[in-house]
Amino acid sequence: MRMVGIVMGSASDLPVVEKATATFDSLGVPYEVHVYSAHRTPVQAAQFALQARDRGFGAIIAVAGMAAHLAGAIAANTTLPVIGIPCRSSNLDGLDALLSTVQMPSGIPVATVAIDGGKNAALLAAQILAVEDSQLACKLDELRRAEAAKALESDCQVFEKYNK
Ligand code: RP5
Numbered sequence: 001m002r003m004v005g006i007v008m009g010s011a012s013d014l015p016v017v018e019k020a021t022a023t024f025d026s027l028g029v030p031y032e033v034h035v036y037s038a039h040r041t042p043v044q045a046a047q048f049a050l051q052a053r054d055r056g057f058g059a060i061i062a063v064a065g066m067a068a069h070l071a072g073a074i075a076a077n078t079t080l081p082v083i084g085i086p087c088r089s090s091n092l093d094g095l096d097a098l099l100s101t102v103q104m105p106s107g108i109p110v111a112t113v114a115i116d117g118g119k120n121a122a123l124l125a126a127q128i129l130a131v132e133d134s135q136l137a138c139k140l141d142e143l144r145r146a147e148a149a150k151a152l153e154s155d156c157q158v159f160e161k162y163n164k
Contacts, residue, residue: 019118
């Protein structure tokens, strides 16, 4: 199976990254995690993106807050799918990072998930890998069934409590 690269702009983004790694661990998706910043270590960020396809990655998740240009900078240097996670790391509550990440100019796409959306970023990356991996697709189906069972259980509890 191809790996997913996870790149964060700062170690302060780790709580969001850990939502993604926990999801990958539950699905058995291999990943590699780095701190590469578009402004503090731009050369390393570019090198990672340039080498990613040959190194066996199938998708890259880029995690950054504030004037979050990391996902765009990674996407500029690879045609692998890039998923951006805007982080809530300033007093603008992540709106700054959301707009920076989602508003990519035409030609260099970044698939942007919700602010701090580590779990959905990992699920989307897994769904991309699952296009060519039927075992992973089955695991994703199982996860959906488990989520549906939990939601129906909540429905039962709420129904019992409020419908006499
Ligand atoms: C961004 O600036 C990082 O991705 C982080 O979300 C934010 C703050 O970084 P630190 O000042 O905590 O290193 O580059």
